[in-house]
Amino acid sequence: MAERDSTRKKIRKPMSPKKVAIYGVSMALVAALTYIGFPITATRGYFNFGEVAIFFIAFMIGWREAAICGAIGATIIDLILAPFFAPATLVAKAIEGALAGMIIIAFINTKWPTLVRTAAFCAGGGLMVATYFIYEWLVLPLGVFSQDVSFYSGIGPALAELPFNIVQAVACGAIAIMLAKGIERAYPRIADFRD
Amino acid sequence: MHRVDPRIKIISAALLTVICFFLSDPVALMVLLAFLLVLISSTGVSLRTYSSSFWLVARFSIILFIIWPFFDQAGSPVLFDLVIYKPTVPALLRAFVISMRIFVIASGWLLLMLSTRQGLLVRGFVKLGCPYDFGISLSIALRYIPNFLGTIDQIKEAQKARGLDTSKGNIVGRAKNMMPVLIPTFAMAFRAIEGLSEALLSRGYGACPNRTYYRDIRMKASDFATMTCIMVAASALLILDLSGKVNL
Numbered sequence: 440m441a442e443r444d445s446t447r448k449k450i451r452k453p454m455s456p457k458k459v460a461i462y463g464v465s466m467a468l469v470a471a472l473t474y475i476g477f478p479i480t481a482t483r484g485y486f487n488f489g490e491v492a493i494f495f496i497a498f499m500i501g502w503r504e505a506a507i508c509g510a511i512g513a514t515i516i517d518l519i520l521a522p523f524f525a526p527a528t529l530v531a532k533a534i535e536g537a538l539a540g541m542i543i544i545a546f547i548n549t550k551w552p553t554l555v556r557t558a559a560f561c562a563g564g565g566l567m568v569a570t571y572f573i574y575e576w577l578v579l580p581l582g583v584f585s586q587d588v589s590f591y592s593g594i595g596p597a598l599a600e601l602p603f604n605i606v607q608a609v610a611c612g613a614i615a616i617m618l619a620k621g622i623e624r625a626y627p628r629i630a631d632f633r634d
Numbered sequence: 635m636h637r638v639d640p641r642i643k644i645i646s647a648a649l650l651t652v653i654c655f656f657l658s659d660p661v662a663l664m665v666l667l668a669f670l671l672v673l674i675s676s677t678g679v680s681l682r683t684y685s686s687s688f689w690l691v692a693r694f695s696i697i698l699f700i701i702w703p704f705f706d707q708a709g710s711p712v713l714f715d716l717v718i719y720k721p722t723v724p725a726l727l728r729a730f731v732i733s734m735r736i737f738v739i740a741s742g743w744l745l746l747m748l749s750t751r752q753g754l755l756v757r758g759f760v761k762l763g764c765p766y767d768f769g770i771s772l773s774i775a776l777r778y779i780p781n782f783l784g785t786i787d788q789i790k791e792a793q794k795a796r797g798l799d800t801s802k803g804n805i806v807g808r809a810k811n812m813m814p815v816l817i818p819t820f821a822m823a824f825r826a827i828e829g830l831s832e833a834l835l836s837r838g839y840g841a842c843p844n845r846t847y848y849r850d851i852r853m854k855a856s857d858f859a860t861m862t863c864i865m866v867a868a869s870a871l872l873i874l875d876l877s878g879k880v881n882l
Contacts, residue, residue, distance in 0.1 A: 522687075
């Protein structure tokens with residue numbers, strides 16, 4: 440009997456087809472929206488809409504989907520365009536999606552959904568910005584710090600990217616809130632997708 | 635490179651990324667980069683595909699190289715003194731190491747992406763322990779990315795014909811102007827989810843939890859040899875770097 444139980448435990452229950460479709464299409468959506476965007480002349484950076492998809496999935500579907508699809512979808516594009524950012528993207532987007540989604544679930548029956556969504560994107564976006572900042576400041580220059588070279592030496596490139604990342608998170612969060620409202624009206628069956 | 639088992643390539647790319655964070659010898663990094671460039675050229679991928687990816691990496695590296703001396707002014711000799719900007723030779727060498735590191739990591743992952751077919755890449759991840767459900771989700775994602783890019787372009791053109799202008803204004807304004815493009819894109823994505831889940835269900839997805847494979851990937855003797863070579867080279871590089879570390 441015990442043997443049969445252990446065999447049962449080894450076979451993992453597969454995901455439902457709907458879940459597989461949600462994960463697949465959401466990853467593709469995050470990747471496609473990360474790919475499209477426009478260059479910013481002032482910072483020489485690139486504004487993309489990947490964050491919009493991550494926040495939207497966190498608002499409308501669930502935190503697991505937002506974390507996994509956000510992380511993998513954005514990393515797929517990073518591996519092609521800027522592979523040195525891929526490790527940071529994998530962690531940053533996963534944290535961002537998970538935190539934003541968890542805040543939405545914690546206040547699911549709220550009377551002020553816009554306020555909760557704003558708090559969710561601020562918290563998730565804040566952590567995403569912090570993760571990229573730490574990666575560029577401390578992880579990329581790992582090994583070059585010594586007694587003569589302080590940790591502050593590497594802060595320059597990280598500071599240069601910081602305002603751009605903040606603008607990206609705030610703008611995408613605001614768009615995701617407007618988008619969630621628009622989609623709720625245009626496609627009411629979206630409620631069936633919630634985790 | 636195309637014939638090497640995808641698992642070997644995935645492990646090597648991950649190993650290369652980890653090793654890069656420990657290597658601080660510019661010569662070791664340059665040797666590694668040269669080796670990777672030779673491997674990339676052997677994949678037969680056009681220079682155009684390769685240069686478009688490398689342009690973004692180069693841009694970031696150049697910015698990093700210029701900004702780094704603002705905060706790192708340790709060492710001597712000072713090349714020139716512009717009050718707050720005093721680049722020293724050791725500081726520029728450190729900036730060069732980080733720029734090289736960025737190039738090596740980028741080359742490693744580009745090599746994996748350029749020399750592995752999508753199907754094999756996903757199968758490699760599944761063989762490495764990634765759940766099959768996520769493997770198939772990843773396949774669906776890779777299949778749908780070009781579809782969504784095409785859809786977004788179509789919607790953008792249609793909205794432009796109705797008077798939408800997404801090229802003018804500041805960042806927030808331009809981003810806001812994308813709303814008429816994003817709403818139909820998301821609505822289409824959710825319709826795609828419904829259609830796809832029905833298609834998977836009708837094909838009996840998940841009916842049998844124990845999956846079997848028609849075409850399975852197997853490690854060949856050459857793959858084991860490649861893996862051994864990579865391990866030896868990685869260990870040698872690390873030992874050389876740690877023992878004769880350049881004093882930056």
